[in-house]
Structures are given as structure tokens and as C-alpha cells.
Amino acid sequence: MRTRALLLGLMLTTAAAAVPARAQDGPPDFAEMRQRMMDRMKEMVGASDDEWKAMQPKIEKIQSLQRDVYPRGGMMMGFGPGGPGGPGGGPPGGPGGGFGGPPPGFGPDAGPPSDVQQKLRDLREALQNKDISPDELKAKQQAYRDAKAAAKIQLAKAQDDLKELVTKAPQEAALLSMGILD
Numbered sequence: 001m002r003t004r005a006l007l008l009g010l011m012l013t014t015a016a017a018a019v020p021a022r023a024q025d026g027p028p029d030f031a032e033m034r035q036r037m038m039d040r041m042k043e044m045v046g047a048s049d050d051e052w053k054a055m056q057p058k059i060e061k062i063q064s065l066q067r068d069v070y071p072r073g074g075m076m077m078g079f080g081p082g083g084p085g086g087p088g089g090g091p092p093g094g095p096g097g098g099f100g101g102p103p104p105g106f107g108p109d110a111g112p113p114s115d116v117q118q119k120l121r122d123l124r125e126a127l128q129n130k131d132i133s134p135d136e137l138k139a140k141q142q143a144y145r146d147a148k149a150a151a152k153i154q155l156a157k158a159q160d161d162l163k164e165l166v167t168k169a170p171q172e173a174a175l176l177s178m179g180i181l182d
Contacts, residue, residue: 031053045174051167058162062180065155068116069148116151119144 041059042052113121119140126132126140159181166172175181 018025041178044178046168047171051165051171053164054165058158058165059175059180062155062158062162064114065151065158066179068114068151069155071116114151116144116147119147141171 038056038059045052045055045181047055062143123140123144162175163172163181166175172181
């Protein structure tokens with residue numbers, strides 16, 4: 001829970017910095033917001049440019065896996081019933097609503113959904129189907145649980161890979177405090 005709170009705080013801080021620009025220039029540039037968040041992370045970790053070149057892709061992979069292992073559905077980050085974008089799921093700002101656009105990691109440049117995200121979508125769609133059999137629903141639940149369990153294993157490995165790159169105790173402490181490492 002603390003990890004999610006720290007990541008949410010970091011995202012909100014980055015989003016808040018973009019609010020004045022959004023009022024003048026239209027929708028926010030999520031790629032730019034994401035880059036600012038990464039720049040801030042680099043500063044907090046105290047990594048050199050070379051260290052960051054090696055760390056950043058691993059951090060991004062960890063963040064992606066964390067979104068899979070700890071999905072932000074429902075009302076907390078979903079902006080409506082049924083998860084992101086309202087009843088049908090999907091990213092905020094897509095079909096169903098949201099607050100004007102997707103957070104980092106979502107949107108048109110986010111790529112295809114991960115296996116966990118697809119299994120969660122399938123489960124949510126099954127919940128909307130009033131004619132689904134209990135066995136079909138159980139199968140969707142199990143598929144989601146299996147995908148999430150696999151993502152947990154991948155997350156632990158990705159975190160171990162990043163720990164191998166960390167050269168200084170303050171770097172590990174910063175990554176731990178940001179919820180990137182456990």
C-alpha cells in the first residue's frame with residue numbers, strides 16, 4: 001500500500017506541474033510528464049548519466065510489472081465504476097470518460113495491454129455479461145490470478161536485476177523509498 005501511495009504521490013506531483021501548461025496549451029503531453037518524472041527519479045537516486053542509462057529501462061520494466069501486480073481499478077484510480085475509463089474498463093480519457101487523459105503508462109503510446117491487463121479486461125467484460133455461466137466466470141478469475149502470479153515472479157526478478165546495478169547505499173534507499181524496490 002505504501003508503494004502505491006508513493007507512486008501516486010510522484011504521479012500527482014508530476015501531473016500538478018503540468019496543470020498550468022494544460023490550461024494554456026490544451027491536453028497535457030504525457031510523454032513529457034513521464035520524462036519529467038524520470039528526470040526527478042534520476043535526481044533522487046543520485047545516478048550518473050551512465051548509471052541511469054542502465055537503470056532506467058529496468059525501472060520502467062518494474063513500474064510496468066507493478067501496474068500488473070497491483071492494478072489500480074475501481075474508484076481509487078479508475079475514475080469510475082468498473083475501472084479506468086468507466087464501465088468498460090480501458091484507460092481514463094478513453095471510451096467511458098476519465099479526467100481528460102491517461103496517466104503515464106496508458107494511452108495511445110503505451111503499447112498493447114500486458115497479459116495481466118488483458119485478463120483483467122476479460123474478467124471485467126465477463127462481469128458485465130449477465131448470461132455468463134459460473135464455470136466461465138471461474139475460468140476468467142483463474143486466468144487473471146495465474147497471469148498476476150506470473151507477473152509477481154517477473155517483478156521479483158526485475159527488482160533483483162536492478163539491485164545488481166545499484167552501486168551506492170543511498171541509491172538503493174532512494175529506490176526503496178520510491179517503491180521501486182522492495
